[in-house]
Amino acid sequence: MTTDPSKIQNPKSKIVSVSQPLGGVSPLEFLQQAQGQPRFYWNDHDPITFAGMGVAAELFAWGPHRFEQIQAQARELFAGAVVDVNGGTAVEPLAVPRLFGGFAFRDDFMPDNTWANFHPAHFVLPHYQLLAHGREAWLTINAQIPAEEDPAELIPALREALAAKAEELQEKGQGTRDKGHSALRTQPSALSYPMSEAQWAELIGQATAAIRTGQFQKVVLSRLAELRLEKPVDVVQALAYLDAQYPECYRFLFEPRPHHAFYGATPELLTRVVGTAVETMGMAGSARRGNTPGEDKGLAMDLMSSVKDRHEHQLVVESIQRRLAPLTTALDVPARPKIYTLSNIHHLYTPIQGTLAEASGVLPVVAALHPTPALGGTPREAAMQFIQAAEPVSRGWYAAPVGWIDHQLDGVFGVAIRSAVAQENKVWAYAGAGIVAQSVAEQEWQETQVKFRPMFNALGVGG
Numbered sequence: 299m300t301t302d303p304s305k306i307q308n309p310k311s312k313i314v315s316v317s318q319p320l321g322g323v324s325p326l327e328f329l330q331q332a333q334g335q336p337r338f339y340w341n342d343h344d345p346i347t348f349a350g351m352g353v354a355a356e357l358f359a360w361g362p363h364r365f366e367q368i369q370a371q372a373r374e375l376f377a378g379a380v381v382d383v384n385g386g387t388a389v390e391p392l393a394v395p396r397l398f399g400g401f402a403f404r405d406d407f408m409p410d411n412t413w414a415n416f417h418p419a420h421f422v423l424p425h426y427q428l429l430a431h432g433r434e435a436w437l438t439i440n441a442q443i444p445a446e447e448d449p450a451e452l453i454p455a456l457r458e459a460l461a462a463k464a465e466e467l468q469e470k471g472q473g474t475r476d477k478g479h480s481a482l483r484t485q486p487s488a489l490s491y492p493m494s495e496a497q498w499a500e501l502i503g504q505a506t507a508a509i510r511t512g513q514f515q516k517v518v519l520s521r522l523a524e525l526r527l528e529k530p531v532d533v534v535q536a537l538a539y540l541d542a543q544y545p546e547c548y549r550f551l552f553e554p555r556p557h558h559a560f561y562g563a564t565p566e567l568l569t570r571v572v573g574t575a576v577e578t579m580g581m582a583g584s585a586r587r588g589n590t591p592g593e594d595k596g597l598a599m600d601l602m603s604s605v606k607d608r609h610e611h612q613l614v615v616e617s618i619q620r621r622l623a624p625l626t627t628a629l630d631v632p633a634r635p636k637i638y639t640l641s642n643i644h645h646l647y648t649p650i651q652g653t654l655a656e657a658s659g660v661l662p663v664v665a666a667l668h669p670t671p672a673l674g675g676t677p678r679e680a681a682m683q684f685i686q687a688a689e690p691v692s693r694g695w696y697a698a699p700v701g702w703i704d705h706q707l708d709g710v711f712g713v714a715i716r717s718a719v720a721q722e723n724k725v726w727a728y729a730g731a732g733i734v735a736q737s738v739a740e741q742e743w744q745e746t747q748v749k750f751r752p753m754f755n756a757l758g759v760g761g
Contacts, residue, residue, distance in 0.1 A: 311442045313355070313375060313423070314449040316382040316456040317393040320428065320437040320464050323471045325349035326541075328428045329551070330534045331470050337559070338398035338424055339537060339551035340702055342710065346431050348702065350398055350424025354440040356554075357397065359419035362405050365665035368419050369707065372397060372661075375423070375442075376705045380449040382457070393429045393436035397421040399552060400560075400700030400714065403669065403693040404686070412719060412726050413694040415555040421703065422554060426463060437464050488526040489759065492691060499739035501688055508684060509735045516613050517675035517684050519742075520730035522691050523750055525759060531720040533559045536756040543641050544752060548712035550700050560695050562717025563752055565640055565647075568667055568699050570710045571660035576626065576652045578663075580615035581638065582672045582732050583607030583646035586748050598637050598644045606736040611635055611646045613734075614671040617678075618650060621666045626652040642751050659707025664699050673697040673713055673730065694719065696728035718753040727753040 325347045329337050332351035341347040355375055359367035381394060399421030407418045429436045439460045443452060493501075498521060505517050533551060540549050540563040548567065553559035570577040585601040588594030601607055615631065622629055629652035638647040654663070674697075675681020701711030718727040729749035731742040 310445060311355075311375075312377070312445050312449070313379040313395055313440060313442055314382070314452055314456060315379065315395045315438055315440050316453060316460050317436050317438040318457075318460055318464060320435045320467065323428070323435065323437075323467045325428055325430050326534055326538055327471050328467060329537070331467060334556050336422060336424075336555060337533075337551060337553040338422060338427075339549065339561075340398065340710075341537075341541060341549045342712075343546065343548075346392060346429065348396060348398070348427065348429055350396075350422070350427040352425030353422050354425045355397075355423040355442045357399070357419070357421040358417050360405075360417065364401065364405055364419035365661050368421060369659065369661040372421070372659075372703055372707060376707070378445070379705055380453075381705075382453050392431065393438050394705050395423055395438070395440050396427060396705075396709075397423050397703045399702075400695055400711070401664075401668070401698050402695050403673075403698040404682075407692070407694065409694075410692060412721075413692070415558045416560065416695055420552075420554060422552075437467070439463065488524070490524050491521065492524060493521045495740075495743055498743055502733060502737060502739035502742055504688060505684065505733045506735055506737055509733070514680040514684065515676050516610060516671055516732055516734050517681040518671075518673050518697070518730050518732050519685065520689060520693060520696065520728055521746055523727045523729070523754075525725040525727070525754075525757070527723045527725065527757065527759075530557065530722045531559070531725060531757065533561050533720060536561060539756040540752065543755070544716075546638075546640060547716070548701075548710075550712065550714070552695075552700060558719075558721050560700070560714070560717065560719045562714060563756075564700075564712040564715050564717065565638060565645060566672065566713040566715060568670070568701070568711040568713045569660060569663045571654070571663055572708050573657045574654040576622070576654050576663055578618060578622070578650045578667060580611060580618055580635070580648040580650065580670075580672065581645050582614040583611045583635075584745060584748075585644045586744075587639075587642055587644065598639065601644050601646060602635075602637060606734060607646060608635070609736075610732045610734050611648070613676050615648050615650075617671045617676050618667065622650075622652060622663070625654055625663060625666060627655050628653040643748055660701075660703060660709040660711065661707065664711050668699050669697065670713070672732065673715065675732075693728065697730060716749060716752045725753070725757065 338350035544563040547563040635646040638645040703709040729746040
């Protein structure tokens, strides 16, 4: 890809990217060798996994126009980008520069100690990135140079650095494989819930009362679990557990500074955009898994027939349709939801596909959809105001868009639920529940306990 940089007003720099095949190193081994550096990871249903280390470029934005600001910054960053073709041979088309990152739940997010290295909008182009596609893998080096410099003069040096890095990764890879990636088995020295069950019940009561008086139809409320472990968290081991136990989910890691990582395994796709093709899903309504096949099937059937859960789910689907209507020329929305089963929970979900009126990239769709009623509520503004006033702890990046953007501004974003933020040996995990008029506080408490389990289990912690 080569774009005329004269089309960009006052370009300050451009990206040079060089790739080569890499055998014998998995994405998790790649991350394990990157300890002490910024690290990034994305693994979803596709047979493609991305991992990154280091920083070649970093984008930030604040305020109500943060989506548009990141869109503009990404467009300028990738304009005039030069992608080397592996010395003249064909490059894997997916081995292109990618920005990894996401957004805070609220645009007025102010980082506290828990989220000190995160911003309302924050994306990183890794210095090195790995693409694994089946049994094949490609290693890419990205560099940012002043716009006036000739990239042809830099490419030989980048090829040399890339070859050296590939050799280093392969040499160290065997030791990493011998170590293995089993989940970290350590018990916490402290596990606490800042919000008691009584406080949660009071909060749910306030929400259902507000719904009955017509302030809003649904609101999603969350709570926090705080853990202090005996040892620093090994997020690669946690990701290995999540990969093994939740292959249906979108597993991610955003570690913008060493030892301060946001990671998780979300079942919820916010959107995937390729050209004018758009995908999303409505996900709301859940039930625990059963202890026997018969009980499990019965719980799934009860969920599908639950008036409360179907109502909650329909609010989400209708809201997504309304928000996408101005952006699309066609939208396919099934009339009935399906059951989406994970290892510890059943969800109601509706897959949605459509055609965008313009190929403007993924971020306009992200901006239109966030927050969906599955994580905020409906109507959006009234629910968000209630959340802001009622929840005692900032959500940070929890329940917000996290994902990647490629050089064409296409990309994939999940909704960052089933997630946690880790600093050294401290972990903060989040879980939420959709509240409608029929909600019962005790049941919603148990639902959130189930939703904590992936993060607890990935750390070897009971909850």
